[in-house]
Amino acid sequence: MTTYKAIKLIKRPEPGPVSPDIFEVTEKELPKAGSGEILIKQRQMSLDPAMFGWMSPDTESYIPPVELNTVMRSSGVGEVVESNHPDFEVGDRVMGMMGWQEYALSDGKGINKVQADVPDETVLSVFALPGLTATQGLLNVGKPKNGETLVVTGAAGSVGSIVGQIAKAEGLTVIGVVGSEEKANWIIDELGFDGAINYKTDDLRDQLTKLTPDGVDLYFENTGGPIQDLVVERMNAHGRVVVCGMIADYDKEVPSPGPSWVPVIKKRLTIQGFTMPDHFDQIPTLLQQLTPYVMSGKIKHRSHILEGLESAIEGLNMFFTGDNKGKLIVKL
Template identity: 70%
Template sequence: MNETAQEYTAIKLIARPTGGPITDELFDIVTLARPALAQGELLVQQTHMSLDPAMFGWMSPDTESYIPPVALGDVMRSSGIGKVIESKHPDFQVGDRVMGLLGWTEMLKTDGQGLNKVQNDLPDEAVLSIFALPGMTATQGLFEVGKPKAGETIVVSGAAGSVGSIVGQLAKADGLNVIGVVGSDEKAEWITNELGFDGAINYKTDDLDAKLAALAPKGVDVYFENTGGPIQHAVFNRMNAHGRIAVCGLIADYAKAVPDLGPNWIQVIKKRLTIQGFTMPDHYGDIPALLAKLTPYVMQGKIKYRAHVLEGLPAAISGLNLFFTGGNQGKLMVKL
């Protein structure tokens, strides 16, 4: 998209999903005029837009969730990276790279609140894969909730996804035995051969209990939950005393009218387990500290990534369904 363009495309949410695949009928693709800026405002041209499982919650009508739902008629919420193409804001200059909640839009007029300047020279795909929402979520959940210790065993579900792959690599770098749960043999090979996980479980083809017993003979100390489903019960039953469970996502349940039942709480008492759900809107103020925590791992070459890039803003709609099928190969994003 040309920086001097006088029109841009955005996608608004106009209906709530009711279970099942995400379809075009939920959205309205609109063409808008380039906005004029007042003092203290800037205009961002988005280059790459992140697709994340959290979006299913943002589209729901649940007003008691951790963040208000996207209002019908509003531009769909998402994080992204872009560059400043016009500025009347003293803290942002034309050419600055920024990331934040930019939304499903090619351009965004903003007062700068919630925007973070990108302070490294990594490509946009790398920044969005590592330093945006996935990396912040992984760092917060692993270190602040999981509280890992060298020598412990951690199981990560959704381990080939954008968050899970970073969690596993951080844990491995800190000396843990890392087991990842994935949905294909290709993903299992990637997390073990490329990312350095100690073992992988294909939940679609492996005997979950038997494979978990073989890979974690001393039990599980930390469980980083991204998916829900049968693996949740298998891992829960092998948790060690004083184990920690960080509940980040439950993608297996998002498309169901009635979610699956969770494990029985008797084990929580017997094993004195700590189970904590967390979401990043509670920690936006911590992002500078989280970036400072994560950056050394990246600079030391301990964090690898791969991006699954879709082309063009409208691709976001059907692209969300890749989370349900497991068809995404790496961090899912849209190039604008």
């Protein structure tokens, strides 16, 4: 009998850092693929801020919470090792929702073949959830226009860094909000952003005013925090706010108050929240939008690799500390 490791969510997290006791590492018997099924050996697994919402008991969220005593939800990339499905063959490299486990049994729904000849970490850093989220949020929700000014928070993160680079390719002035000087230097020197704001050390109002002399047309929100009010104040008439994430509030029992609605009225702002599960059926189209940027060298990325399935448990807290440098990935 062959077994493999999986990690189950057994408790709901409390506010604050994630405690290891909400998870349970288990050994499961390796299944056989049944009719219409595929068995995937997962090679790399993505850690994403969205997981904090998935672990909560909130049944009114955009996706049902992970049920207790089931494998924790996540996306990954792997190889089909057994197939009884007409659309997949043994040896196919695939990506999709696979969970915190070394093997995943699937009926093929939500699993997509990887067509690009790039490393696994590039698949998860660019072509999986981060790149798809950035593409949908910026191009299809934000609708950027050449010559506009974009402010993106979490700009050195997996989504924010791609948002900024696509915006630069579309002719926008891009200002990124980050949490360290190293990250500020990276997004300017390596990714080509026009400016950076360190929310931990800079005078936020002064730096924002200096870097956006013509105001802000498009605001891509990944984090929340004090700069949110200031950016909304700087928005130009008919500006757009794309709300993708609020990591600053995910570990709080009571979220921080949002910006005043007075500027929303005065400037006729459009504010739209979005989540990727609403658009999973559009993944082939989103990949068609994203791929030309990547293949023409306009998208750079960096990955922060953790080793072994169990490293995912402590790895989640890096989203709060900011210790990760690049897309958080668990190598199995």
